[in-house]
Amino acid sequence: MSMNAAKRPRGRPSLSGPSPASDETCLDVALEAFAERGYEGASIRDIAAASGVSHGLITARFGSKQGLWMAAVDHGMSRLHQRLVAVEQAQSAQIGVEERMRTVCIRFLETVAAYPAIVQLMNVEGSRPGPRLSHIVETFFRSRSWPFATLLAEGQASGLFRPIHVSVPFTLLAHGAGALVALRPLVEAVNASLRTDPEGLSRTIEAAADMIVRGLKA
Amino acid sequence: MSMNAAKRPRGRPSLSGPSPASDETCLDVALEAFAERGYEGASIRDIAAASGVSHGLITARFGSKQGLWMAAVDHGMSRLHQRLVAVEQAQSAQIGVEERMRTVCIRFLETVAAYPAIVQLMNVEGSRPGPRLSHIVETFFRSRSWPFATLLAEGQASGLFRPIHVSVPFTLLAHGAGALVALRPLVEAVNASLRTDPEGLSRTIEAAADMIVRGLKA
DNA sequence: CATATTAATATACATATGTCTAATTAAATT
DNA sequence: AATTTAATTAGACATATGTATATTAATATG
Numbered sequence: 001m002s003m004n005a006a007k008r009p010r011g012r013p014s015l016s017g018p019s020p021a022s023d024e025t026c027l028d029v030a031l032e033a034f035a036e037r038g039y040e041g042a043s044i045r046d047i048a049a050a051s052g053v054s055h056g057l058i059t060a061r062f063g064s065k066q067g068l069w070m071a072a073v074d075h076g077m078s079r080l081h082q083r084l085v086a087v088e089q090a091q092s093a094q095i096g097v098e099e100r101m102r103t104v105c106i107r108f109l110e111t112v113a114a115y116p117a118i119v120q121l122m123n124v125e126g127s128r129p130g131p132r133l134s135h136i137v138e139t140f141f142r143s144r145s146w147p148f149a150t151l152l153a154e155g156q157a158s159g160l161f162r163p164i165h166v167s168v169p170f171t172l173l174a175h176g177a178g179a180l181v182a183l184r185p186l187v188e189a190v191n192a193s194l195r196t197d198p199e200g201l202s203r204t205i206e207a208a209a210d211m212i213v214r215g216l217k218a
Numbered sequence: 219m220s221m222n223a224a225k226r227p228r229g230r231p232s233l234s235g236p237s238p239a240s241d242e243t244c245l246d247v248a249l250e251a252f253a254e255r256g257y258e259g260a261s262i263r264d265i266a267a268a269s270g271v272s273h274g275l276i277t278a279r280f281g282s283k284q285g286l287w288m289a290a291v292d293h294g295m296s297r298l299h300q301r302l303v304a305v306e307q308a309q310s311a312q313i314g315v316e317e318r319m320r321t322v323c324i325r326f327l328e329t330v331a332a333y334p335a336i337v338q339l340m341n342v343e344g345s346r347p348g349p350r351l352s353h354i355v356e357t358f359f360r361s362r363s364w365p366f367a368t369l370l371a372e373g374q375a376s377g378l379f380r381p382i383h384v385s386v387p388f389t390l391l392a393h394g395a396g397a398l399v400a401l402r403p404l405v406e407a408v409n410a411s412l413r414t415d416p417e418g419l420s421r422t423i424e425a426a427a428d429m430i431v432r433g434l435k436a
Numbered sequence: 437c438a439t440a441t442t443a444a445t446a447t448a449c450a451t452a453t454g455t456c457t458a459a460t461t462a463a464a465t466t
Numbered sequence: 467a468a469t470t471t472a473a474t475t476a477g478a479c480a481t482a483t484g485t486a487t488a489t490t491a492a493t494a495t496g
Contacts, residue, residue: 008445009444009445009491010444010445010446010489010490011443011489011491012441012444012491012492013443013492014492015493038257038259040255040256040258040259041258041259043482043483044484044485045484053444054444054445055445055483055484056446056485056486056487057443059484059485061443064485065483065484226474226475227461228460228461228474228476229459229461229462230461230462230463230471230472230473231473232461232462233462238473238474261452262453263452272475272476273453273454273476274456274457274474274476275474277454279473282455283453
């Protein structure tokens with residue numbers, strides 16, 4: 001971000017003089033870099049240069065490239081989460097659940113469009129579950145308070161939405177339908193109730209196709 | 219794929235003896251590798267070893283890493299395309315367009331699930347349009363005969379489907395809704411009628427959310 | 437004021453990677 | 467049969483990268 005290419009002197013920075021980029025700034029830069037060029041494509045040196053610090057500082061602060069990556073994911077994820085919770089809490093319960101769901105979807109997509117990196121990272125990580133993808137998925141599903149799941153449950157309780165496992169529309173929304181690709185490692189990583197054998201996968205595919213044609217309505 | 223690690227001798231291969239991996243085999247291996255580990259993460263040497271050939275042969279056949287990548291994309295794309303066209307042609311026109319659309323969606327997702335690499339590559343390429351992403355997108359949109367677009371137009375002509383630009387459900391289907399992320403570079407790359415300014419993006423987002431809630435039905 | 441600690445830069449190093457070139461062997465051509 | 471061409475492997479080389487270490491300067495501590 002900051003094109004602060006003016007080389008600072010060695011040693012501990014002066015409190016009066018210009019301080020180097022904060023951890024947050026570095027994580028923003030890193031998230032963008034990882035999302036744009038992939039884990040291998042983004043180098044520590046590039047990220048450091050774009051943050052206006054030396055590459056040694058990155059490893060000093062975050063330990064390793066893996067450490068930087070995990071910190072960046074946590075950073076982006078918490079921002080997305082906070083945004084969504086705020087949206088749902090700002091909504092009046094007077095409004096019907098369908099309309100609230102629609103709003104949450106819109107806000108979600110808007111937020112994602114504004115901070116694409118965090119969702120992009122899910123895809124960048126590839127189609128097989130590895131330690132990095134697992135870290136994202138666990139972070140995503142850990143908190144049960146994501147408004148999307150809450151609203152889906154509410155709509156289902158009132159019979160307005162079809163009974164469908166939360167991970168199906170959620171995956172459709174977050175990863176996308178094309179990420180049915182990603183459903184397999186997603187499910188394996190979360191150990192959800194959905195099955196990954198051919199028959200289970202086939203039923204999941206049909207459910208996803210139904211959603212595209214008929215939507216969420218009962 | 220082929221764990222043919224038995225080192226072949228130098229020089230032109232004998233016609234009687236075992237021949238090295240075909241171009242197709244190499245492209246299959248490459249597609250999988252690129253999808254799984256990203257463009258930078260997949261090395262020519264790894265791909266060559268997994269194909270059972272020397273790394274020099276890869277560059278000799280495909281010119282460069284970029285050349286290998288483009289050939290792999292063309293390879294996977296044509297396979298996906300052929301599969302979808304075959305599905306649509308096998309369907310009787312007696313069946314309603316909605317049911318045929320549903321089938322095509324299912325077959326599309328099934329095919330993608332079976333060959334995830336090609337869609338995965340779209341995401342791996344990151345959130346900004348570069349030469350590689352542009353190549354995929356152009357290949358995707360070049361042929362107007364993709365059954366999805368045909369069926370959508372047919373359903374719209376009969377008033378069964380809502381009027382919506384083909385790229386919206388297509389993106390929802392192929393990239394996924396989360397790939398609204400990817401819609402921006404997608405649109406820029408294709409220079410479609412959809413706009414990428416905030417207002418246009420907002421309308422696109424609302425349209426996508428409508429699709430999730432109400433589905434394709436009129 | 438002297439010393440230890442902290443926070444940063446810079447350098448060193450082994451390894452991996454894309455590309456280019458040489459070497460080698462079988463087939464094709466004359 | 468001799469020679470050229472094609473197809474493949476192997477090695478060379480410059481560059482980039484992650485990590486480990488040395489260096490430097492400002493602050494904290496006594």
